[in-house]
Amino acid sequence: MDRLRITGGKPLQGAVTIAGAKNAALPQIAAALLSPHPLELSNLPLVSDVENMLQVAELYGASVTRNAHTAVIDASAMVSCEVSYETVRRMRATVLFLGPLLARFGEARVSLPGGCAIGARPVDMHLKALEMLGADIGIEGGLIVARASDGLKGTRVILSSPSVGATETAMMAATAARGETEILNAAREPEVADLAACLNAMGAKIEGAGTHRIIIEGGTAWKAAAHHVIPDRIEAGTYAVAAAITGGALELVNARMENLAAVIQALEVMGVNVWPSDRGLVVSRSGTLRTTDLTTEPYPGFPTDLQAQFMALACCADGTSLIRETIFENRFMHVPELARLGADITLQGTTAVVRGGKPLKGAQVMATDLRASVCLVLAALAAEGETIINRVYHIDRGYEQLNRKLAQCGATIERLQT
Numbered sequence: 001m002d003r004l005r006i007t008g009g010k011p012l013q014g015a016v017t018i019a020g021a022k023n024a025a026l027p028q029i030a031a032a033l034l035s036p037h038p039l040e041l042s043n044l045p046l047v048s049d050v051e052n053m054l055q056v057a058e059l060y061g062a063s064v065t066r067n068a069h070t071a072v073i074d075a076s077a078m079v080s081c082e083v084s085y086e087t088v089r090r091m092r093a094t095v096l097f098l099g100p101l102l103a104r105f106g107e108a109r110v111s112l113p114g115g116c117a118i119g120a121r122p123v124d125m126h127l128k129a130l131e132m133l134g135a136d137i138g139i140e141g142g143l144i145v146a147r148a149s150d151g152l153k154g155t156r157v158i159l160s161s162p163s164v165g166a167t168e169t170a171m172m173a174a175t176a177a178r179g180e181t182e183i184l185n186a187a188r189e190p191e192v193a194d195l196a197a198c199l200n201a202m203g204a205k206i207e208g209a210g211t212h213r214i215i216i217e218g219g220t221a222w223k224a225a226a227h228h229v230i231p232d233r234i235e236a237g238t239y240a241v242a243a244a245i246t247g248g249a250l251e252l253v254n255a256r257m258e259n260l261a262a263v264i265q266a267l268e269v270m271g272v273n274v275w276p277s278d279r280g281l282v283v284s285r286s287g288t289l290r291t292t293d294l295t296t297e298p299y300p301g302f303p304t305d306l307q308a309q310f311m312a313l314a315c316c317a318d319g320t321s322l323i324r325e326t327i328f329e330n331r332f333m334h335v336p337e338l339a340r341l342g343a344d345i346t347l348q349g350t351t352a353v354v355r356g357g358k359p360l361k362g363a364q365v366m367a368t369d370l371r372a373s374v375c376l377v378l379a380a381l382a383a384e385g386e387t388i389i390n391r392v393y394h395i396d397r398g399y400e401q402l403n404r405k406l407a408q409c410g411a412t413i414e415r416l417q418t
C-alpha cells in the first residue's frame with residue numbers, strides 16, 4: 001500500500017488547477033444509463049471513484065470510451081443486470097444506478113451499500129422516493145430489487161431531509177416517469193444542479209434544481225449530449241486550507257466563488273484572505289490564525305466534506321475552536337490521528353473541542369477515509385519534521401494528483417510505492 005512522506009514547514013506559493021467535481025461526476029455517470037444515446041462527459045477528475053463508477057457502468061453493459069478527462073458513455077446496447085457485491089463494496093455511490101436502471105428497464109437490482117467509516121449511511125430515502133414514484137422495493141439476498149412493471153408515475157416526492165443522493169435518485173427516476181414530479185425539501189448542493197444541467201442536455205425538462213423545490217416533466221425524449229462537469233468545490237476548499245495552514249498564497253484556478261460562500265466566510269473568520277482572480281480565486285494568509293466556531297450543514301451551509309480539513313487548520317490557531325458535525329454520526333476518525341501529530345482535541349458528542357496552538361510534530365499516521373486522510377496531509381504540511389501517511393488509497397478516491405499539485409507549490413511531499 002502506497003504511503004506519503006511529507007516534511008512540513010514550507011509556505012505554499014503558486015497556482016493549483018482545480019479538477020472536475022467527483023460528487024458531480026458520479027451521478028452523471030449513472031444518469032448516462034437512462035438514455036439509449038451517448039453522453040460525453042468532460043472535465044472528469046482522474047480519481048479512483050470515477051474510474052470505479054465507469055467500470056460499473058461497463059459491467060451493466062454500457063460501452064465507455066476514454067480520452068484523458070473525457071468519457072463517452074454509450075448505453076444503447078444495455079440490458080439490465082446486477083453487479084456483484086464485490087464491485088459495489090468499493091464505493092457507496094453505485095446505489096445511484098438504481099434510479100436510472102429502474103426508470104429505463106422497469107426493474108433494477110443493485111447491491112445494498114454497506115455503511116462506511118463516516119457512518120451507517122442508510123438509503124431508505126432513496127427507496128421511499130422510488131416507492132412514491134410507483135416502484136415495488138424489496139431486499140433479496142443483499143440486493144435492492146426495485147420493480148415498476150407498468151412504469152413509474154410522476155408524483156409529489158417529499159424528502160424527510162435534504163439528502164443529496166436521494167434527491168439525485170428521485171430526479172433521475174422522474175425523468176422517465178409518466179407526468180410531472182415535484183421534489184420537495186430537495187438538496188440544494190451545486191452537484192444536484194449540475195446533474196439537472198446534464199440531464200437537461202440529454203433531453204430532460206427539469207426546473208428548480210439548486211432550490212428546495214424541483215419540478216421534472218417525465219417522458220423524456222432522450223438525445224445524444226455533452227456536458228462539462230463543474231469544478232470541485234471540496235478540492236478547492238482543501239487547497240484553500242493548504243494555503244492558510246502553511247501561511248502561503250495559492251491561486252485556485254477554476255474555483256467558483258459562488259459555490260464556496262460558507263467556506264470563504266469560515267476562512268475569513270480565521271484570518272485568511274480570499275479574493276477573486278481572473279482564473280478563479282486567491283487564498284493567502286500572512287497574520288496569525290484565529291479560532292473558529294463551525295457547524296456543518298446542508299448546502300449552502302458549511303460542508304461536512306471540509307470539516308476534517310478545517311479541524312487541521314483550527315489546530316494551528318491559538319485558543320479553543322468548536323467544530324460540530326451534524327450530517328454524519330461518525331465523522332471524527334481524524335481526531336486520534338491528529339493527536340499523534342500533537343493536536344489537543346476532545347470530543348463531546350457531535351462537537352470537537354480543539355485547543356489549538358500546540359506545535360504539530362511529524363509522526364506516522366493512518367488515513368481512514370477520504371477527507372480524514374487529506375486533513376492529515378494538511379496538518380503534516382504545517383508540522384515540524386517528517387510525517388508518513390499510510391493507506392493513501394483513500395486520498396486517490398477523490399484527489400487527482402494530490403502530491404504533484406502540492407509539490408508544484410513548494411511542498412516537500414513524496415509518494416512511497418510499496
Ligand SMILES: CC(=O)N[C@H]1[C@@H](OP(=O)(O)OP(=O)(O)OC[C@H]2O[C@@H](n3ccc(=O)[nH]c3=O)[C@H](O)[C@@H]2O)O[C@H](CO)[C@@H](O)[C@@H]1O
Pocket residue numbers: 022023024026093119120121122123124125126127161162163164165166187191304305327328329
Ligand atoms: C457521492 C456524493 O455526492 N457524496 C456526497 C453526498 O453523499 P450522500 O448523498 O450519501 O449524502 P446524503 O445527503 O444523502 O446524506 C446526508 C445524511 O442523510 C442520511 N441519509 C441519507 C440518505 C438516506 O436514504 N437515508 C439517510 O438517513 C445519511 O446517512 C447522512 O447522515 O452528500 C454528502 C453530504 O453533503 C457528502 O458528504 C458526500 O460527499
Ligand SMILES: C=C(OP(=O)(O)O)C(=O)O
Pocket residue numbers: 023092093305370371398
Ligand atoms: C463522503 C464522501 O464521498 P462518498 O459519499 O462517495 O463516500 C466525500 O466525498 O467526502
